[in-house]
Amino acid sequence: MFSFLSQRLVSSLPVILAVLILSFLLVRIAPGSPFSSERALDPAAKALLEKKYGLSGSLPEQALRYITSVFQGDLGDSLKFRDRTVLEIIGQSLPRSLLLGSIAFVLSLGLGIPLGAWAAAQNGKPMDSLLNTLALLTLSIPTFVLAPLSVLLFAFYLHLLPPAGWGSLNQIILPAFCLAVPFVGVCARLTRTGLRQTLQSDFIRTARSKGVGESKLVLLHALRPALLPLVAYAGPLAANILTGSLVVEEVFAIPGIGQFFVNGVINRDVFLVSGVVLIYCLLLLFFNLMADWLTALLDPRIRLSS
């Protein structure tokens, strides 16, 4: 376990470094300056500002300076939201996005697995193809379509839930639901395929011939190996929820990290953009790590440190 973890950390380091440098350079090379958005700034003042924020000198120098400070735990200051450090902004906005994302994550798995198992049990019956079409439908409804439509229906016509905002419990329901729907479909399809394959394998036939009941067969014997592809999908799922969150935060006016990211790109707020990309990257690496660890836990044939 320990060697697996340390191996992973060592191999992740170059990835993190590459992403940081790439995002920093991309924003710096891009036309436009974070300091002169509306009218051109006096060159002397601009030079002073650039010096103050460590953005003077050649690009490699700037990148090196930035990377060094990141590894010392300092992500720099936001250039647009003056007086706030990137760490402060992330510290305030990340928990909101994480809460929203975790609820959506739990919803996707919590609804997707039972629905998929149900479809697999209906093998070939009309209910099965209906569920499959429904799953494909959820895949075809983009979050940014579902979000305005559900605001229209639940907030403006039915007056059941608030249309936007953040802070109270009933303000989370609609965005979390919108964020989760496409992934419910994916999870259901993965469960259905996995379960159906497992139900055809020899050890299931043996268990069945020994007289194990059908529901016990699925829940106790088949489900664990059948969920392996789903666990492998947990990493990409987390990534997709993160990017889906960009839209949901926009539609529901949630001051999460995605909003700051989109604004940061528009404002050329180099430290903010690189900082958020770093956070995204760390989260993804963490989720992939957890997925691999869980896979090994569920499948005794896989050894982590090989």
Place this chain on the structure above:
Amino acid sequence: MKSRATIVGLTLFALIVVAAILGPMISPHEVGEISTRRLSAPTAQNWLGTDLHGRDLLTRLLYGARISLLVGFVGASISLVVGVAYGLVAGYFGGRLDNAMMRLVDILYALPRIVLVIVLISLFDLKLKHALDHSFLAPLAAHARLLLLFVGLGLVEWLTLARIVRAQVLTIKERPFVLSSRLIGQRTPTILFRQILPQILPIIVTYLTLALPAVILEESFLSFLGLGVQAPLASWGTLLADGAALLNPIETPWWLIVFPAAALISTLLLLNLLGDQIQWEKSSR
């Protein structure tokens, strides 16, 4: 050999493509035509209503179909070319090269790719426009954003295909016919493209039916955030974003959201069902 469901699906999709090509020509309205009938609900004159500037929604939807489908086709094709070439090379040559190439794919898989595409597109738009303006490709300068979208989305989608193709090539290259073509002295490019490529063609077709909706979806996602196709061009994502911006509790122009959403969802669902069907037929054969 093809089932009825596949044929029905392909026909419906062909209808959408024909509507996108012919529709704007038949429509009595111009795409940018502004009128005084602002935010009018569907009438006999404007079948699907009008937007904030009195533009006919149906005409805009048909033009939007052109953009969305074009981005989908080109983006999917780029990912196809890159993915197939990458997988072919990695799988055929194997060894250390294969190792390094697949490690790169692993790394890219771990990145928030769409986020990098956002950074790429929004930051290099003007640069590319400027560069094109001063080259012989000047007529393309107005579409710099579109070109970046093609490339960016193509570069997001190729990873999966590269993995699939490599895995296939690994087994195919050990088969006797590859060995014999090597024995009769065929050159490596000939073996790759004339011997191995035809073998993996069915998989590529399946992949294309799944990549097409994925790219259309990603384009509309970017357009919705205001980072994709830009005015005067409009994709379905742009139209949806315009509609969503007018959402308010007092008087909601529902047609500006419902109709673009219906166009996008039905096209994506059709393509997904089609891909699912083709995949199922292949596995049950």
